[in-house]
Amino acid sequence: LRTKESTKGLEADATSQDYVELGRAVIDLIQSRRSVREGFKQQQIPPEVVDDIIHSGLTAPSSKNAQPWRIHVVSGRDSLDKIANLVQANKQADSFVPIDPETGVPREWSSTVAESAQILREISLGLFIENQAPFSGGRSTVIAAGEDFRPSAVEGYGFEIMGMGAMVENMWLTARAHRLEGVFMGDVLVSDDEINNILGIEGDLVGVLALGYTDQEPHPKILKSGAVIFHD
Numbered sequence: 579l580r581t582k583e584s585t586k587g588l589e590a591d592a593t594s595q596d597y598v599e600l601g602r603a604v605i606d607l608i609q610s611r612r613s614v615r616e617g618f619k620q621q622q623i624p625p626e627v628v629d630d631i632i633h634s635g636l637t638a639p640s641s642k643n644a645q646p647w648r649i650h651v652v653s654g655r656d657s658l659d660k661i662a663n664l665v666q667a668n669k670q671a672d673s674f675v676p677i678d679p680e681t682g683v684p685r686e687w688s689s690t691v692a693e694s695a696q697i698l699r700e701i702s703l704g705l706f707i708e709n710q711a712p713f714s715g716g717r718s719t720v721i722a723a724g725e726d727f728r729p730s731a732v733e734g735y736g737f738e739i740m741g742m743g744a745m746v747e748n749m750w751l752t753a754r755a756h757r758l759e760g761v762f763m764g765d766v767l768v769s770d771d772e773i774n775n776i777l778g779i780e781g782d783l784v785g786v787l788a789l790g791y792t793d794q795e796p797h798p799k800i801l802k803s804g805a806v807i808f809h810d
């Protein structure tokens with residue numbers, strides 16, 4: 579990686595005005611993050627910015643510090659277009675929606691695969707996330723696990739994915755600090771076999787953090803009620 583580790587700023591005395599202002603800026607960056615899907619410019623991202631984003635991902639917390647991820651960095655226009663086309667052309671593109679596993683009935687959401695493919699055509703950088711699955715062995719192993727071991731496999735898988743969430747958020751926020759915006763997309767899983775082939779992914783594809791420069795203002799967010807309960 580071409581970036582140097584930087585703790586400049588955080589070295590400031592915790593009671594100093596600088597520290598308070600720096601902290602407020604970080605909090606604002608976190609709370610104003612939104613998924614941005616439009617208005618991307620065809621503009622290259624400097625390599626040191628890409629490295630800084632990746633470095634933030636790699637320093638994320640993970641269960642047992644297993645660092646279960648591998649990041650596949652794709653910035654070539656042809657590669658992003660190729661992946662976009664095969665995602666959109668997938669036979670299941672229109673029916674790729676969450677399904678109730680008890681009944682097989684699709685849940686309330688409709689497919690967003692075509693929109694996600696279009697985003698891939700417009701962004702400058704796709705960070706494809708692989709779960710190397712050190713605990714669970716990956717989705718197919720979890721599915722195939724015998725009854726006795728399945729709960730442990732599901733728990734392990736959940737912990738792996740929590741690590742992925744932390745690393746994606748670290749990268750996303752760092753990208754924003756560099757004036758990049760974007761969205762994380764699980765829709766690419768509709769074509770996970772083909773993408774795994776192209777990128778040499780041996781574990782599970784988890785999704786892609788799609789980033790670019792854009793003029794699009796993030797939309798305001800309506801928060802769901804009942805998400806927090808304070809206890810004595």
Ligand SMILES: Cc1cc2nc3c(=O)[nH]c(=O)nc-3n(C[C@H](O)[C@H](O)[C@H](O)COP(=O)(O)O)c2cc1C
Binds near residue numbers: 612693761764
């Ligand atoms: C695991 C995960 C998968 C997602 N997959 C997609 C996707 O495939 N396509 C898309 O447009 N947005 C996707 N999103 C973005 C969500 O739609 C978005 O985070 C949500 O609507 C909340 O909006 P906000 O990010 O602006 O706060 C995904 C987000 C997460 C965390």
